[in-house]
Amino acid sequence: MSDASPVTPSKARLLERVPGLIGALSASPFALLMLFGFVAPLLCVVWFGFMPSKTFSLLQTPTLENYATIFNQTYFKSILWSLGLAAVTVVILLVICFPLAFAMAKIFKGAASFITYAIATSLFVSENIRLFGWVIGFMKRGVVGGTLETWFGLQTDSLLYNIPVIILGMVYVYLPFMLFPLVLGVKMVPDQVREAAFDLGASRWQVFKKIDLPLSMPGVMIGSLLVFVLSVGAISEAKILGGQKVVTIASDIESEFTYAQNWPLGSALSTMFIALTTVVVFFALSRFDLEKLLGKKPAE
Amino acid sequence: MLALRTAPANSAAYGLHLPVCFYRLMDPSATPILEVANVTKRFGKFTAVNDVSFAIADGEFFTLVGPSGSGKTTLLRMLVGMEKPTTGELRLRGKIVNDLAPNKRPTCMVFQSLALFPHMSVGKNVEFPLSIRGQRESERRTRAWELLKLLHLDPNRYYDKNVTQCSGGERQRVALARALAYDPDILFFDEPLSALDARLRKTLQKELKDIQRSTKKTFCYVTHSLEEAMVMSDRVAILRSGMIEQIGLPDEIYASPKNAFVAEFMGEVNLLDITATGGTSAEWDTGRKPLALTLPAPLDVGTKRKLLIRPESLRFIAPGDTAGNTVPVRILNQFSLGSRIQYHVEVVPGCTLTVERLREERSTATADALLGWDLADSQILES
Amino acid sequence: MIVTRTQKAGFSLYAGLVLLVFYFPVFCIIVASLSKKRFFSFPYASEDMTFKWYADALNSPQVHDFVGVSLRIASVTAVASVTIGFFSALAYARYRWRGRQTFQRLVLLPLFFPQSVLGLALLMWFNFLDVTTAWWTAAIVHTVWIAPITTLIISIQAYGLDESLEEAARDMGATRWQILRKITIPLLLPGMISATCFAVLLSWGNFALSLFTTGADSALPEWLYARMTSGYQPMVPAVGVINVGVAILLVIVLFAIVRWSTRKSRTSAPSH
Known part of the structure; x- marks a missing residue:
């Protein structure tokens, strides 16, 4: 035993003496990474937002001129576009994914893991490539257009560069982020509770409304939140599929940094955008915790 | 109708050991509320329920009992509509209900897990079936209030309580209140009490029986414990590998079990392997040397049967005393069961019997003794 | 619950349809990558089918460079994030300490963050x-x-870690370091291997973060993006298909490793 060598109090014994030190110590590499790779850069962005226009230095007198510019120009339009597209994406994905998640959690057996692998694999392919597939599908004389023309005699122009296609792209890219939390959520609904509701006279619709939906709410919330946050910051869908039809906040920010070379304005836009998403995330996260969702709440 | 319910309400708690009370003799053929006719359920090649037929009378407390894997839960799930019979008919008040979905049947089940809705309060759980029916809020509340009172849950304290914060016994009562709110013709129970500790289980068994009497509802209970079945039921059906072994009044089954399976299922009994040697004499195959015994009734030579002797029918024979059969034994162990003492005795090495005597009749012998029983206390059973 | 055959068929049909639409773009890319013409149009004659673009892609030194950059980023990311993740998972799921709940909430924050903005911030x-x-x-x-x-x-693996194993080892006189090396790491190995596979794959496919932070180097997804937005080029779909193929191959290989290691730990468990 360690008591046999009482000459120097070893590091291990310090760990025994201070309760919780081992936990804090294990968390520290991650905490340092987040401090220098996440928190500091974000503070940097916030600070840059107060710098005068078109500078690349952080050491100027702070000013609010960038925010004045944002409110005087039409940036609110792109914010609204981003929020609107994200909200529509969330709603469409909820409608598409819930039946599938239900079937995967409650009806399918072996097929459920096949679908999981089939959908999950897509997460590892760059979304650009997958969106490019739609471009080939929808471009003039692409796979869809060519098929319609050759076999159905329908002349079509390019089906790209409109709002429904952008939404399609977002729905497509973020489907896994809605589906998997929903499957987890629906799995949390105990079979006997559903049966009991049927047994007490509830119809299928009533069971859905009063049992399935409320009890799988953690999954619904996490899925919606993930999809909302990811799609509100989406950049490729609108660019690749939408041409210049719609300018989202993310592409506004990007062009301030690239073409316009106005970092302070880009930073101010980012700050507003971050504040908006943080409010949404914190509001939603405060209403449940993930350990409950995983069903692994250990005793504290 | 004869309703000789003279047994005190708490007789149930003592179960087997009181003289069984005078229950009304149910005649299911007169007013059957539920008829099960030749019902079979197969899952692939496995037959879970095999050609089962019985009927339940209106207002009866009927219990299906069997070991795990006997098909009792499958049978129950068919009765409430969560499974469909492969063949056979289920008739509810004479109407075939094989294909009727559970939400269309006037029956209701209390699940083993209770299946309370975790996102609703106690009150909302109880009101659930009423809200499904579209009843007005005030009526629902009044009814839920009544039911909670009936089940000894103070509505002021429990109505708004979260079900996940209730104790095991409270949750049982909420589940029962919710089922009663549905006002079903038959209430089914899938051994809801099995997860509780012994004392609480006894209390709730008694309450369940009281509620069944006061509401005059038909209860159909499923359990693996024959003791539980005996305590509460008007009639009991014993299932074994998908078939009904015996069906009847609790005391009937206790007094004359149809075979060794039923007898063994009732609790600790002694079952002796015997081979008839002509007339009422037989040989007991103890594994070492056969012992000669006298049977309560004659059997054909060579017939193999089981001889049932209850532990309380065995007694130690004092010098000068006599009994129909006597065997020398060695006392291996004795255990106190409170008012009674249980002995494990060895006839020959590897062959033991269980004896139960009242404390005041304890054996004076310490090791070797003479054990005996009267012929009338033994029964010949098919194995 | 009774699920009727028609209901099951309906759900199966629906799932099939979703998967079909989901894989439609991949199908489109494969079709395009095999077309000989410089400007893709569908349908094309079978004599216009070619593997030329694949050969071009595999022989292009430019593509080699991008693959090299992507692989370098992915391997460094995997090693760093699994090492850090191992310790933070213990802090997340195994140890009890005062800041734990806050830590559990904050861990997820970067995931909920729009990647393009994160890239710009960095x-x-x-x-x-x-x-x-x-x-x-x-x-x-x-x-x-x-x-x-x-x-x-x-963390998911660490939740399943039986604390008494570590305590037993400590009871037998093992030091913290010995416990970590002989008990904790072997038991968490399946989780670490699948974490490595996730890290490699996610880094390999990432575009939004790389876009702003690779500087003069360029990762494969960046190159693809630049080509896609600047007009059609037949080598792009071919590189895309190769990229998808490599990803699927990695998934299969790494899942096989995970399966193998979990089976190994399961069969060796009783001998501990």
């Missing part, structure tokens, strides 16, 4: 620190985003 941060961005800065950025994911994956 670009400015590197600029402020006077660091020239290159592939290794991209690896840092990828680690910031992927470490929370590896933490979660290893």
